[in-house]
Amino acid sequence: MELAIFYLFASIAIVAALGMVVLRNAVHSALSLAVVFVALAALYVLLNAPFIAAAQVMIYAGAILILFVFVIMLLSPRVDQGAGALKWQRPLAALCGLVFAVELAIVAASALLPTERGPFTPERLAEIGDVQAVGALLFTDFLLPFEITSLLLLVAMVGVIVLAKKR
Amino acid sequence: MTLDPFMVMLLDVLVKAIVIVVALLGAYAYMTLAERYVMARVQVRIGPNRVGRVGPIAVLQPVADAVKTIFKEDFCPANADKIVYTLAPGLAVAIALLAWAVIPLSPPLTIAGYTIHFYIADVGIAALYLLAVGSLGVYAIVLGGWSSNNKYSLLGGLRSAAQMISYEVSLGLALVGVLMISGSLSLVDIVEKQSPIWNVVWQPVGFVLYCICAVAETNRVPFDLPEAETELVAGYSTEYGSLKFALFYMAEYINIVTVSAIAATMFLGGYQGPFGLLPGAHWLLLKIAVFIFIFMWMRATLPRFRYDQLMRFGWKVLLPLGLANVFATAVVMVLLGR
Structure with missing residues (x-):
C-alpha cells in the first residue's frame, strides 16, 4: 500500500516537473512547480517526516512560489520570449544537468551499500x-x-x- | 466475521469526510440566507420573503438560488486561459474543505466496543497543516484573477496575493502563543488541555490578532479589497458566472466556517463548554455560529480599508504585536518555570 502511494506521488512529481520545464507559459510552469512541491510533501509524509512536509507546502508552495507567481503576473512576460536571449545559458545548463545526474547516480548507488540506522527510527x-x-x-x-x-x-x-x- | 483493520479505517475516514463535506455545503447554502437576513435587519429591511416561506423565513430561498445559478450560461471569456480558468474555482473549494481533516468536532464516543473519534485525522502537526493549507488558499484567487485576462480581475488577484501573504504571517504568530502554552501541535491535545480554562484567558492578544487576520484571510469586509466593487467591478471573480462563480462564493463561506472553527478550537476550547460543562459538538457549533454572525454583522456595518492602510496595518501594527505577544508568552512561561 505504501509503495502504491509512493509510486502515485512520485509519478505526479515527475510529470509535473517535466511540465514545469516544457510548458511555454510562465504561469503554467509555476503551477506545475507547485504540484511538484505538494507531491514531494506527500513523499515526506510517507518517510515519517510530517513536519518537513508541512514546512515544504507552507514555505515553498505557500510563500516563495506565490511571490514568483505575483512577479510573473506583474511583468506578464510574452509566451514566445526568451529563446534567443538565453543562448549562452545552454552550455551552463548542460553542465549543471551533468553534475545533477552524477549526484543522483552517487545517491542511488549509496542506497545499495549496507548502512547503520540513524538514531531517529x-x-x-x-x-x-x-x-x-x-x-x-x-x-x-x-x-x-x-x-x-x-x-x-x-x-x-x-x-x-x-x-x-x-x- | 473479522474485518480488515485497514478497510475499517478507510471506511471510517470516507464516511466522516462525506458527512463533513455535505454538512459544510448545507451550511454554505443557509449561510447565504442568514447573511441576507442579518444585512436586512441592520439596514431596516425585511429580507427574502417570497420563496417557500415557513413563518417569517424563506426556507427554500437557497434552493431557488442554486437552481438559478446552475441554469445560468457557463460563459468563458475568449482570451481566457481555459484550463486555469476552469481549475481555479474548484481549487478554491477543495482547499477550503481540506482544513476540516484535522479539526476535532466532539469528544470520542464508544458504541458497542468501537470508539468513534469525531475528527478525520489526529496528526502531530495539525496546527502546521492548517497553516500550510491556508497558505495554499491564495492560489485559487490569484489564478482565477489572472486567467480571466481582465485587468480588474488581475488587480483583484494581485491585491489578494499581497494581502493574504501579509496577514498570513501575523496569523501564524497569533497561533504560536497557543502552541507554546499547549506544548503540542495536535488540535485534539490542544482542545483537551483547555478543559477547565480556555486559552483565550492566557492569550487575549493572540485571540484578537487571530480574529483580525482571519477576517483578512477570508477577504471579508473590512478587508475585502480583492473584490472591492467600487474600484474593481467584482475583483478576481469579475469574469466568472454560473456554477464557477458559485464555487468561489462557496469557498468564501466555507472559509468563514473554517477560520471560525479554528478560532473556537485554538482559543475558545473547541468542544469544551465553559468551566468544563457538558463537552460536546453543540458548544463548537454554538461558537462557530457566533463567529459567523459577527462576520455578517461586520459586513453590514464597516467601511473598507484603503490599500495602503491595509498594508501599513498588517506590517507595522499586527506583525510587531504578534512578535511581542510571542516574546511576552515566552518570558512569562520561563518565569513561571513551565
Missing part, C-alpha cells in the same frame, strides 16, 4: 514526536548553523530595506 519518532525531534536538534547540535542562518536572513532583510528606501 520511526518507532523513536512516534515516541518523542517528529516536530520535537527537529526542534531539539536545532537548538542543540545545529545551534550555530541555525543562528548563522537567522543572522543571514536579517542581513538580507536590512539590505532589501536599504535598497527600497533609496528609490
Whole structure:
C-alpha cells in the first residue's frame, strides 16, 4: 500500500516537473512547480517526516512560489520570449544537468551499500514526536548553523530595506 | 466475521469526510440566507420573503438560488486561459474543505466496543497543516484573477496575493502563543488541555490578532479589497458566472466556517463548554455560529480599508504585536518555570 502511494506521488512529481520545464507559459510552469512541491510533501509524509512536509507546502508552495507567481503576473512576460536571449545559458545548463545526474547516480548507488540506522527510527519518532525531534536538534547540535542562518536572513532583510528606501 | 483493520479505517475516514463535506455545503447554502437576513435587519429591511416561506423565513430561498445559478450560461471569456480558468474555482473549494481533516468536532464516543473519534485525522502537526493549507488558499484567487485576462480581475488577484501573504504571517504568530502554552501541535491535545480554562484567558492578544487576520484571510469586509466593487467591478471573480462563480462564493463561506472553527478550537476550547460543562459538538457549533454572525454583522456595518492602510496595518501594527505577544508568552512561561 505504501509503495502504491509512493509510486502515485512520485509519478505526479515527475510529470509535473517535466511540465514545469516544457510548458511555454510562465504561469503554467509555476503551477506545475507547485504540484511538484505538494507531491514531494506527500513523499515526506510517507518517510515519517510530517513536519518537513508541512514546512515544504507552507514555505515553498505557500510563500516563495506565490511571490514568483505575483512577479510573473506583474511583468506578464510574452509566451514566445526568451529563446534567443538565453543562448549562452545552454552550455551552463548542460553542465549543471551533468553534475545533477552524477549526484543522483552517487545517491542511488549509496542506497545499495549496507548502512547503520540513524538514531531517529520511526518507532523513536512516534515516541518523542517528529516536530520535537527537529526542534531539539536545532537548538542543540545545529545551534550555530541555525543562528548563522537567522543572522543571514536579517542581513538580507536590512539590505532589501536599504535598497527600497533609496528609490 | 473479522474485518480488515485497514478497510475499517478507510471506511471510517470516507464516511466522516462525506458527512463533513455535505454538512459544510448545507451550511454554505443557509449561510447565504442568514447573511441576507442579518444585512436586512441592520439596514431596516425585511429580507427574502417570497420563496417557500415557513413563518417569517424563506426556507427554500437557497434552493431557488442554486437552481438559478446552475441554469445560468457557463460563459468563458475568449482570451481566457481555459484550463486555469476552469481549475481555479474548484481549487478554491477543495482547499477550503481540506482544513476540516484535522479539526476535532466532539469528544470520542464508544458504541458497542468501537470508539468513534469525531475528527478525520489526529496528526502531530495539525496546527502546521492548517497553516500550510491556508497558505495554499491564495492560489485559487490569484489564478482565477489572472486567467480571466481582465485587468480588474488581475488587480483583484494581485491585491489578494499581497494581502493574504501579509496577514498570513501575523496569523501564524497569533497561533504560536497557543502552541507554546499547549506544548503540542495536535488540535485534539490542544482542545483537551483547555478543559477547565480556555486559552483565550492566557492569550487575549493572540485571540484578537487571530480574529483580525482571519477576517483578512477570508477577504471579508473590512478587508475585502480583492473584490472591492467600487474600484474593481467584482475583483478576481469579475469574469466568472454560473456554477464557477458559485464555487468561489462557496469557498468564501466555507472559509468563514473554517477560520471560525479554528478560532473556537485554538482559543475558545473547541468542544469544551465553559468551566468544563457538558463537552460536546453543540458548544463548537454554538461558537462557530457566533463567529459567523459577527462576520455578517461586520459586513453590514464597516467601511473598507484603503490599500495602503491595509498594508501599513498588517506590517507595522499586527506583525510587531504578534512578535511581542510571542516574546511576552515566552518570558512569562520561563518565569513561571513551565
